[in-house]
Amino acid sequence: MEVELRHLRAFSAVARLHSFSRAAQELSITQPALSRTIAQLEGALSVRLLDRTARRVDLTDAGAEFLPHAERVLSTLGQALAAARRTVTLRLGFSWLLPDPWAQQAVSGFETATHTTVTLVRSDDPVQALLGRAVDVAVLRGDVTSPRPVRTVHLYDETRIAVCARQCALAERDRLDWTEVKEWPLVVNTVSGTTRPDSWTADQRPKQIVETANFDEWVETVAANRGIGIVPEVARHRTPHPALRFVDLTNAPPIPVSLIHLPDGPRTLIRRFLEAAVAAVPPECVLSHE
CATH class of the missing domain: 3.40.190.10 (Periplasmic binding protein-like II)
Structure with missing residues (x-):
């Protein structure tokens, strides 16, 4: 069996936390799944990396020697991903006066979480800009019925x-x-x-x-x-x-404020921007989705 990144991430988390339960929680997987992943790694390497006791998990000599190499691989991968993401942008369309302070907080939250830049694109007709692939997501105000296949997420209402x-x-x-x-x-x-x-x-x-x-x-x-x-x-x-x-x-x-996007756009970036957009909705506003 080939060693995969998931094996290195699992081993690094257990070695750092000295606990299968805490490592499983950090990795958002079940403890049995984590145990299987570590067992797969040890099987692939034909060596025991961890000593398990009732109270604690420690590195074996082989595990202590393997750990810095595994962490170096994970660190290098993280740097490579960050460098690639800096070249990627999400194009946010708007017609006039982005909602304030929602827009600034949504953009900042998205860029911080993803290391991806948001490019603001002004267009008198955001729907046509989206359909023409000039933007990835667009802010839309008012009760506008968007044509298929445009998808709409209603954020909140303005006075x-x-x-x-x-x-x-x-x-x-x-x-x-x-x-x-x-x-x-x-x-x-x-x-x-x-x-x-x-x-x-x-x-x-x-x-x-x-x-x-x-x-x-x-x-x-x-x-x-x-x-x-x-x-x-x-x-x-x-x-x-x-x-x-x-x-x-x-x-x-009130005036509805919504985001529109296409289902075949850059899905991961759009999903992460929608998450940041929802998180930035003013707490006093009622939130709903369409």
């Missing part, structure tokens, strides 16, 4: 807020109710915006819609007092514009 030009009459108010929006011209980003006419029932929809094609156009159109806008709360401190004024919005439905 909506209203925004207007400083010379707009709304700027004098402290708050605006969701049902009052219909009385104002509404500026919408038709490509990546989260608030559109169909966000209301037919009888509650704004009477006048001003369309823009991206976030920058949307900002400048609102600043020019062509209408009001509705965006996630994060825009209040992420969109510094001297001509804008943010107004609290009451009774507004």
Whole structure:
């Protein structure tokens, strides 16, 4: 039988911890499976590596001589894997204003855990960027039905807020109710915006819609007092514009924040990023999956 890395990892763990039970726990395997692995290694080498007693596990002379060589192999492999991973990147797509602080914590947690770099890719249409293989994972806001075979993971919901030009009459108010929006011209980003006419029932929809094609156009159109806008709360401190004024919005439905990916993408990296993304969800937010 050939000696495999699993044999070296098992032997190193038992030698370091002097315990089969603790080593099995560290390796996330059962103690009988660990015992079989050590027995396979000793059988392959035709030598006894460990002395087992009721209280302790110690190295034999042969085991003490073999241990540094085994650990050197494991160390060299770890260095090789780390070097390879530094050349790998995960491409994260977004349309505008990544959720804060979720994005920073998710990226940092993923990079620390995997030694893989996240490359941020801005696209006005994250779904098309994903389908075109320009990104591996994308942040998606709003109630958007993604086409097959795109998979969606709903992370949490953001609060909506209203925004207007400083010379707009709304700027004098402290708050605006969701049902009052219909009385104002509404500026919408038709490509990546989260608030559109169909966000209301037919009888509650704004009477006048001003369309823009991206976030920058949307900002400048609102600043020019062509209408009001509705965006996630994060825009209040992420969109510094001297001509804008943010107004609290009451009774507004929240904005879902999701991640989308393809089932045939880099599975391990995507799975690890989803784990980091879930771990970074603010504790006060309700978490769910689709």
